[in-house]
Amino acid sequence: MARVIVDVMLKNEILDPQGKAVEGALARLGLAGVTSVRQGKSFSLELEGDIDESRLAQIHELAGSLLSNPVIEDYVIREDVR
Amino acid sequence: MARVIVDVMLKNEILDPQGKAVEGALARLGLAGVTSVRQGKSFSLELEGDIDESRLAQIHELAGSLLSNPVIEDYVIREDVR
Amino acid sequence: MSRHTDTVANAETTPELEQPYSELGLKTDEYFRIREILGRRPTSAELAMYSVMWSEHCSYKSSKVHLRQFGDKKPETEALLVGIGENAGVVDIGEGWAVTFKVESHNHPSYIEPYQGAATGIGGIVRDILSMGARPVAVMDPLRFGAADHPDTRRVLPGIVAGISGYGNCLGLPNIGGEIVFDASYQGNPLVNALCVGTMRHEDIHLASAKGVGNLVILYGAKTGGDGIGGVSVLASETFAEGGPTKRPAVQVGDPFMEKLLIECTLEVLRAGLVEGIQDLGGAGISCATSELASNGEGGMHVRLDQVPLRDASLTPEEILMSESQERMCAIVTPEKVDAFLAICRKWDVTADVIGEVTATGRLVIEWHGEIIVDVPPRTVAHDGPVYERPFARPSWQDSLQADGPERLARPSTAAEIRDTVLTLVGSPNLASKTWVTSQYDRYVLGNTVLAQPEDAGVIRVDEKTGLGVALATDCNGRFAKLDPYNGAKLALAEAYRNVATAGAAPLAVTNCLNFGSPEDPDVMWQFSEAVRGLADGCLELGTPVTGGNVSFYNQTGSTPINPTPVVGVLGVIQDVARRTPMAFRASDDVVLVLGESRDEFAGGEWAHVIHGHLGGLPPVVDLGRERSLGELLVAASVGSLITAAHDVSDAGIVQTLVEMALRAGVGALVRIPEGVDPFVFLLSESTARAVVTVPTSTLGAFESLAGDHGVPVTRIGIVGAAGDDLIVESVYGASATWTLTELRTTADATLPALFA
Amino acid sequence: MSVTMRIGVVTFPGSLDDRDAARAIRIAGGEAIELWHGDADLHGVDAVVLPGGFSYGDYLRCGAIARFAPVMGPLVAAANGGLPVLGICNGFQVLCESHLLPGALVRNTDLHFICRDQRLRIENAHTLWTSSYAEGQEIVVPLKNGEGSYVADESTLDMLESEGRVVARYIGVNPNGSRRDIAGVANARGNVVGIMPHPEHAVEALTGPTTDGLGFFTSLLKGLVEA
Numbered sequence A, B: 001m002a003r004v005i006v007d008v009m010l011k012n013e014i015l016d017p018q019g020k021a022v023e024g025a026l027a028r029l030g031l032a033g034v035t036s037v038r039q040g041k042s043f044s045l046e047l048e049g050d051i052d053e054s055r056l057a058q059i060h061e062l063a064g065s066l067l068s069n070p071v072i073e074d075y076v077i078r079e080d081v082r
Numbered sequence C: 001m002s003r004h005t006d007t008v009a010n011a012e013t014t015p016e017l018e019q020p021y022s023e024l025g026l027k028t029d030e031y032f033r034i035r036e037i038l039g040r041r042p043t044s045a046e047l048a049m050y051s052v053m054w055s056e057h058c059s060y061k062s063s064k065v066h067l068r069q070f071g072d073k074k075p076e077t078e079a080l081l082v083g084i085g086e087n088a089g090v091v092d093i094g095e096g097w098a099v100t101f102k103v104e105s106h107n108h109p110s111y112i113e114p115y116q117g118a119a120t121g122i123g124g125i126v127r128d129i130l131s132m133g134a135r136p137v138a139v140m141d142p143l144r145f146g147a148a149d150h151p152d153t154r155r156v157l158p159g160i161v162a163g164i165s166g167y168g169n170c171l172g173l174p175n176i177g178g179e180i181v182f183d184a185s186y187q188g189n190p191l192v193n194a195l196c197v198g199t200m201r202h203e204d205i206h207l208a209s210a211k212g213v214g215n216l217v218i219l220y221g222a223k224t225g226g227d228g229i230g231g232v233s234v235l236a237s238e239t240f241a242e243g244g245p246t247k248r249p250a251v252q253v254g255d256p257f258m259e260k261l262l263i264e265c266t267l268e269v270l271r272a273g274l275v276e277g278i279q280d281l282g283g284a285g286i287s288c289a290t291s292e293l294a295s296n297g298e299g300g301m302h303v304r305l306d307q308v309p310l311r312d313a314s315l316t317p318e319e320i321l322m323s324e325s326q327e328r329m330c331a332i333v334t335p336e337k338v339d340a341f342l343a344i345c346r347k348w349d350v351t352a353d354v355i356g357e358v359t360a361t362g363r364l365v366i367e368w369h370g371e372i373i374v375d376v377p378p379r380t381v382a383h384d385g386p387v388y389e390r391p392f393a394r395p396s397w398q399d400s401l402q403a404d405g406p407e408r409l410a411r412p413s414t415a416a417e418i419r420d421t422v423l424t425l426v427g428s429p430n431l432a433s434k435t436w437v438t439s440q441y442d443r444y445v446l447g448n449t450v451l452a453q454p455e456d457a458g459v460i461r462v463d464e465k466t467g468l469g470v471a472l473a474t475d476c477n478g479r480f481a482k483l484d485p486y487n488g489a490k491l492a493l494a495e496a497y498r499n500v501a502t503a504g505a506a507p508l509a510v511t512n513c514l515n516f517g518s519p520e521d522p523d524v525m526w527q528f529s530e531a532v533r534g535l536a537d538g539c540l541e542l543g544t545p546v547t548g549g550n551v552s553f554y555n556q557t558g559s560t561p562i563n564p565t566p567v568v569g570v571l572g573v574i575q576d577v578a579r580r581t582p583m584a585f586r587a588s589d590d591v592v593l594v595l596g597e598s599r600d601e602f603a604g605g606e607w608a609h610v611i612h613g614h615l616g617g618l619p620p621v622v623d624l625g626r627e628r629s630l631g632e633l634l635v636a637a638s639v640g641s642l643i644t645a646a647h648d649v650s651d652a653g654i655v656q657t658l659v660e661m662a663l664r665a666g667v668g669a670l671v672r673i674p675e676g677v678d679p680f681v682f683l684l685s686e687s688t689a690r691a692v693v694t695v696p697t698s699t700l701g702a703f704e705s706l707a708g709d710h711g712v713p714v715t716r717i718g719i720v721g722a723a724g725d726d727l728i729v730e731s732v733y734g735a736s737a738t739w740t741l742t743e744l745r746t747t748a749d750a751t752l753p754a755l756f757a
Numbered sequence D: 001m002s003v004t005m006r007i008g009v010v011t012f013p014g015s016l017d018d019r020d021a022a023r024a025i026r027i028a029g030g031e032a033i034e035l036w037h038g039d040a041d042l043h044g045v046d047a048v049v050l051p052g053g054f055s056y057g058d059y060l061r062c063g064a065i066a067r068f069a070p071v072m073g074p075l076v077a078a079a080n081g082g083l084p085v086l087g088i089c090n091g092f093q094v095l096c097e098s099h100l101l102p103g104a105l106v107r108n109t110d111l112h113f114i115c116r117d118q119r120l121r122i123e124n125a126h127t128l129w130t131s132s133y134a135e136g137q138e139i140v141v142p143l144k145n146g147e148g149s150y151v152a153d154e155s156t157l158d159m160l161e162s163e164g165r166v167v168a169r170y171i172g173v174n175p176n177g178s179r180r181d182i183a184g185v186a187n188a189r190g191n192v193v194g195i196m197p198h199p200e201h202a203v204e205a206l207t208g209p210t211t212d213g214l215g216f217f218t219s220l221l222k223g224l225v226e227a
């Protein structure tokens, strides 16, 4: 059993209205000194068996096509083996 | 300058239609052995100055009220000081 | 095994076992009735089923004795194809078409989790419509919130609206209307009512009954999880677990895409003739579906509960029986059609499993891994629940409330004061433009929306070839109902009826959602009984039968109940939607006419509420005979192409009606107060049975004589466009009141975004 | 003798405006052919409309999963070979995800789903889908989306402008924060067009705000007959 987490974030140059909205709300609720908020998505995949090179490559491939859209988003893969 | 990441996930027993949709798509696209996918949100907060206890407590408070709804979601705070 | 299963055999050998029936919301005498029915103690699974099915929500135990009036006073009608008691009533609209519609509440869940609560409210009512065999074609959403500027309203409103929008839009159902009303009495108790309407050919009507011994029971749709356990009954089933309590979420999460698949898949299996009986899974999940199907059919069913596909493998059988997981349906299918049924489910990627069969035993038997855990007469679960005659009494405060009329309130007495008063009202939350909300709803999808909000009624084309269509409106003024619940319910009916007729459709049938406080409070129970009596009497008088509805009790904070809110939905038929009457002023030089009579009636109205924060007195007099005449006139005028626009008069009176007609068109009007009438009363009173229409000079004579035939008083008050981009009212205490359309629009548009954006 | 043009309308499981697109095609004088997402065959149609809706629920990103549907294989190949394809709303999103059109569609800036009657200007009347309009013509059609904000990097936007591939632009109000008010774009060849607002909801006076949308469908039929 393995777990892989794929974090997807909007590229920096793409406007993030959700992050902006949260930033405003945090300030209104009294959290001082917030200079920026970005909102992203994360996918937590539970997989049977181990993650070998080829499987990781496959996950990278899917993270860059299905889970994120490279035109607007970047992704990072965190392996989280328990 | 500090960065705090708040990861918000649906509680395990709550239906996650987003995760389910991704799970189905990953399987159709040939990734074998995926037993479950959960989709979450993450908020990356950039803050001025340092994060002391009281500020962290404030962030916890907001993570549990504004950024997540404790009825259906859990959150985790990752501090990511650079 | 970490825990044992409580089987029927076990129950027989351990008659004295203490059972947590009161934690499950059952009264002691109810528990003993169950023991009497079964001749032994119930198993834990049986106890779960009875407790949830005998809850207020599922058994209508407090309301049943009153709701009977809808049947007893049912008007003579040929239109009713399926009446009260099924998932939704069905009416005949002619040309072989039938329509089913119903409104339901999802109040409490929407307070806890606004987005999901409201979303699953839409999901649930859509499945009710689907289970009758109809294609859902539109939704509406009557909503009530606390004070507009209260912080909690800011918490719940955007979430509720987003939930309705997120779920309804994703299903592809146009949202054609609803209500958004703010009143402090709903603080902590927002009302989320959801209405769905569906259409079908007569031969496509299906019922929830398990007919045909040997036929199979198929559960299809989403897998079963721990959703909403404890949502129907009071308690989660944690008391059953011996290895420590499990915490199950009371919140149900919706998956609109799954529901969309369920709609398409269900319609395909129905149209292919593969289904003998069908039932949606809503409150009380499998407990409700199996017991109702069995009770309505052959009377017997054998279910293998371990065949239910689970999302969470740790669920106990009791939890599976009680789960309110969304997007599930149950169908009865003959053995030779099962393969074809499952093939269509596969096409739509919908999970489907045979979980049992219809039997002739007269018992609902449920098996769990080879052991019998339920063996009950299904009727005792589904239909023979407890019935209460709750005590009710006219509240001690009712007289003083009615005695405190609005006569003592200061009234505007110059044109300038009228001008300011109107601007204040136009921008007040209940009258302001609701576009910030309704622009989040798709009103175009399916391509058959002929009228949608903010028009008086939503109008949907049913048949593209002939133009046959239906119109729907929902209404209720909870303040009127508080002042006088009997007439308040009639007033709600009258307003919805008038709205449908205003659009040019003939009112045909009624649905309702009765939102009240605790039935254990005799004051509330009196309000409820009066409202039901009023609605039943009103429907009889108007000839529009009640086809179904829903009751929501316990809407209160502490001991303070909400204003009684009997939301009434009226459905009308229009033979050719091309002749529907919109509300916008159309052509300059059309004559503006008021239909009906204006009296000095302000109690419970918007003026008293907004300007004075006052509630007291007796609500406007309701005269259903006049409503009927007005309705017939409006329909006849539409048929005869005599009028160009019509808009009903209700909240804040004729002036608000004129403002809305002008803003909708972007064209003003020049209006004059008739001789001998008080301008304030004429402009702002909320007398019933009135509408404003515009008539081209070419048909003016014909229209006025038609009105005479119907006995409806007509007053010419002005001319469309005669004041350019202004709305001008002359002869207001010797001067004119002028509003520019720009200032009216800015005022009306600013309020909701300022509060919620 | 003119032969009726066969225009495919793809139905994904969560498509919503497929019936409307078919109705628009019929009103324009064409024959609408149902295409199923799971069927990797275009059945010889003369053109394809990808309709609005939520193709596979679109909880991930709109159009992200639809891009991998069986029908998309032959569709992408045919589009690259010149087959006329119109993507409306979700269809536009699918075309971007499939890289048949540049850029992407992201969450509306105000974070709400928005349904309104939208004024547009037709910027390019030379595509197969817009030839019935006059260049610069202003039309009003419904707009309804939650993720309709068109984004692309500056160089892509400059390229689209300089090559005249911005097909329609929002005027009056930019409802969703689209870069440079872009409502629709075309591929280099002009056979593939994506448009966020819904011309298929503006083809009948009774149900639409106007009948301005019909031009998208008559353009194609005219073009196909002339071709």
Ligand SMILES: Nc1ncnc2c1ncn2[C@@H]1O[C@H](COP(=O)(O)OP(=O)(O)O)[C@@H](O)[C@H]1O
Pocket: C057, C058, C067, C070, C083, C084, C085, C086, C087, C088, C089, C102, C104, C128, C282, C283, C512, C513, C514, C546, C547, C548, C549, C550, C551
């Ligand atoms: N206020 C009411 N007026 C008329 N019929 C009602 C009312 N409340 C409930 N009913 C009817 O009682 C029956 C049972 O209601 P309910 O249990 O809510 O149905 P379902 O479980 O299908 O939603 C339905 O036929 C419903 O229409």
Ligand SMILES: [Mg+2]
Pocket: C087, C128, C131, C280, C282
């Ligand atoms: Mg039902």
